[in-house]
Amino acid sequence: MKYAYYPGCSASGTSKEAEESLQATMRYLGVELTELEDWNCCGAAMATGVSYLLSVALPARNLALAERAESDLVTGCSRCYLNLIRAVHYTQHNASVREKVNTLLAETGVQYSGKARLRHLLDVIVNDVGLDVVAERVTRPLDGLRIVPYYGCCQGMWTYAQFDSVEDPHCFDQLLATLGAQVVDYPLKTACCGGTLSMSKRSVGAKLIGDLLAAAGDADCIVTACPLCMFNLNSFQKEAGGTRGTHFNIPVLFLTQIMGLAFGLPEKALGLQRNAVPVDSLYRKIAVGAAVSSGEASASGPR
Amino acid sequence: MGAQPNTLERAWTPRTLEHTPSSTDLVGNDFSLCYQCGLCTGSCRTAYAMKYTPRQVMNLLQLGRTDEAVASGSGLLCTACYSCTFRCPRGVAVTDLMAAIQRLSLAQRHADPHIRRFYQAFMRTVERHGRFHEVEFLVRYYAPNPLRLREQVSVGLTLLRKGKITLKPPKMQSQKAIAAMFRKAAQIEGRP
């Protein structure tokens, strides 16, 4: 299984742990990811505020690069995925947009013909690798760990991709169950975390994050499918608590981090020390700590 | 063996909007189909904070009162989660219309200055480096009001401690080409 890989801008910074754990677990599962050469920012949530054309052309350039590399493109960031698939869709259905986007892309020496195939990380794990393979590679089942599967809102992505239900997806639930976790029936699993509002309009962002954290109840941790969601839910627990007159302290992990834990990969490889809310409480619960710090399991590829 | 979803919603193609040359023009006229059912607003997580809800914005657009919709600042609170667009029974591309309102808001001086600067600072780093540069963004965003940096102190320190802030700007080959893309887009869209 070989793919071109689109890391997205948060991978090297605010969501470094997402990137690290993604690389480690994909290697472990035998998925070959080649970083898309010369990729550019997808525009996140900001491009649409400045220019409609750029909001389609910026992600489209990455698709054009993937086309040139003759590779399927995988991304682990839901926001990036949404932007990319939006570009796929909008250029597909509107000739005028396609033409103008390619005019912009010509400035960078590429053209987008609509052939690139885009995949979300979850889709690849659940459908290409397969849950039975994932189950085989689990060495430290997350027995009894109560996990909230937070898919995040980028529902638009499923609208166009159709690899899971938009309103009630469960590929993530199934993945977590395969890892041995007790999956919490989370009512807000596709509710928006507020995206960049946590930074640009703290009052609204904090409220949204607060709702999400409160709904997690007494779960052991929340696992997200998007690095930005992870950043939001991790970094603003104090402010979120403030909006509700309460206190939150719930670990929030990225999906490949929890996968890595179940695979027995070392803490450092999964960037677990970088999560804003410490994840030590989890180790106690699944007794992974000992095995992990003694470096028992190997992170260097399939057996 | 892969996981199969229990239900796949029917393939949904909202009508994509025709791009018009000026980015400050309201894109498309899908709002005319809106029959004011309110499903978009019922699905919207930030509607509670909006002066005019998404549905009300659609109504203002229908009445030609675009300026009011723009001035309300509703577009700036849209997180583009697409829930509204996905569910709209008339196929109105609500999210994209909110984005258009957003563009119009941000182009005007009286928009919330923090949010305005947030968008502009972000895109400026992308324009210069081809990728988002956290530190430069922070500088641009907070420069006019450095005291506001206080709100980022706890987050920032945590990030620093955990080694998640890269001071070096990102490097990609086509930086100049990306900048050219930005200029070309501005030219086509008639932006300064």
Next chain:
Amino acid sequence: MAEGKNDVKIGVYVCHCGSNIAGTVDVEELTAFAQELGSVAVARNYKFMCSEPGQALIKQDIEELGLNRVVVAACSPRMHEPTFRRVCEQGGLNPYQLHICNIREQCSWVHKDGATEKAKALVSAAVSRAYYLEPLESREVPVAPAVLVVGGGIAGIQAALKVADAGRKVYLVEREPSIGGHMTQIDKTFPTLDCSACILTPRMAAVKAHPNIELMTYSEVVGVQGYVGNFRATIRRKPRYVDESLCTGCGICQEKCPWKAESEFDCGLGQRKAIYTPFPQAVPNVPVIDPEHCVYFLRDGKCGACLKFCERGAIDFNQTEKMVDVEVGAIIVATGYDLMDPSEIGRLGYSRFPNVITSLEFERLCNATGPTGGHIVVNGQEPKSVAIIHCVGSRDRKYHEYCSRVCCMYALKFAHLIKEKIEGASVYQFYIDMRCYGKGFEEFYQREAGEGVTFIRGKPSQVTDFAMSEEEQGKLVVVCENTLVGRTLRVPVDMVILCPAMEARADARDVARLFNLTQSADGFLQERHAKLEPVATANDGMFVVGCAQGPKDIPDTVAQALAGAAETLALIDRGSVELQAATATVDETLCQGCGRCEEICVFHAPTLSSDGRLIPVSSINEALCKGCGVCAVACPTGAISIRHFTRQQILAELEALSGVPV
């Protein structure tokens, strides 16, 4: 015919059609042009050719000038071809020597510039064709004086009764073990709040008792052949495993049967036995055995309790299906509707929460013969607050764009029933528009508002059990925007009733194929003309009535059923049907017997037979032939030609249009 070349006298009549044609086409210039064409004896124009004076013009010219061809340049032949054919007949001319040239829909209505030039070309072509037209005789075939009604719901029942009352034989075929359809599942009907069973069961009994109605329940039509006036339908009578002639309907078999299954009649909320009548007032009151749940079938002869207890010996496990053929003159399709399954709309929680139910399920809860004996109870509890959500899957591009018509009204009805049965209950109606258009409907709406029903204008985005406040604990919460105030609203309730869209039956496509009908874009069976022919279909002699044609309430269903009855009676009383003369004909000297025509014809009109000849030749059954021309094209030797559309006639038109000799 013995006409010489110079004997052809063509009259050309250009209609102004008010300003419809004259506003864009220069009718004077056109008339002058037509006058100069070959064999045209006279060319006139008039404001409305279809009017009495217009028609009189033509008649007069035929008589006085000895015209033997008429060309009318006017609107589409679909409008007035019959009119002008009659005019020709009245004038003494064969009606097939008329040619209608469409210079309205195909000219003046679609062009601004160049319309006159185009009209000239069209008229020139028309005149060229008219030259070669020949007199033809249409035939009449007798109509079998019987009607087949497919579907025994209220539509089928009413249609059958009306036709039978007129003294005609009716075959009423119903798929379920009993007639009655969905109306049997309904508790009360709006706006009068009549008990549904009370108004329906007398009709059902009347059907059973009527000497002219042959009722075949637990049966399906599996094949239809023939043409208007002469249909032959094959009906499969499924085995009940109970002898209808012996059974008295005492019910002891059902009592004694130890095996249960989900009751379809109760929408899965209750149970029935493996031997069952779907509901107490079933007609016929003869049970059927469901082999998928009957242990006698599942375990090779075990049990047999019904056999033991039936005093009449009516149980017969050896029954087999029977095929029955009937010959009828007309068929009425009244196959009804299905209710959409709202599971697809996950955010409303239908598949998650047992206290989110559909309207039909709620009818069963309300109804005294239902699984709860008429008590509105979910999870063993009586709900103190109920939300009713309109437009679930209707008025929604993602599911069904159309409005299902009945839901606003039955939602009001539900509000009343809830208020009546549960002391102090709160009812919330979540609507987008209130559609109360019928007689007594708006008054009913007022009455319900007066009973204290809360109307919230907002399409709910979600039904959730996730409580965000004390008062929401343990409840279902309906989330929407209260659009009249412009704020998000969360309403905690004990029960949610969804109003799902009325859909075409799941097998509508198969039914359409079987009866050679078309479906509209919304999936329902299509009527011939949306306004003027609401029950006729493109297939002569076949009629569609009731919800099979589109969502509607009981009054409209009955109106359509009676309309269908009138249509079929008109057909039968006429006694015969005129077959169109433009049929295919085979020149036997050219026919090679290849059989391609037989293969390609979808109406099964050509048949090959040897009849003592060396090679078989094709002959066309003119009653079946629609004159579509496909066989003529397929025929490799050109042996087949279509009367009234001969090669000569068509080529003449083309030559005139293109100016190129063909």
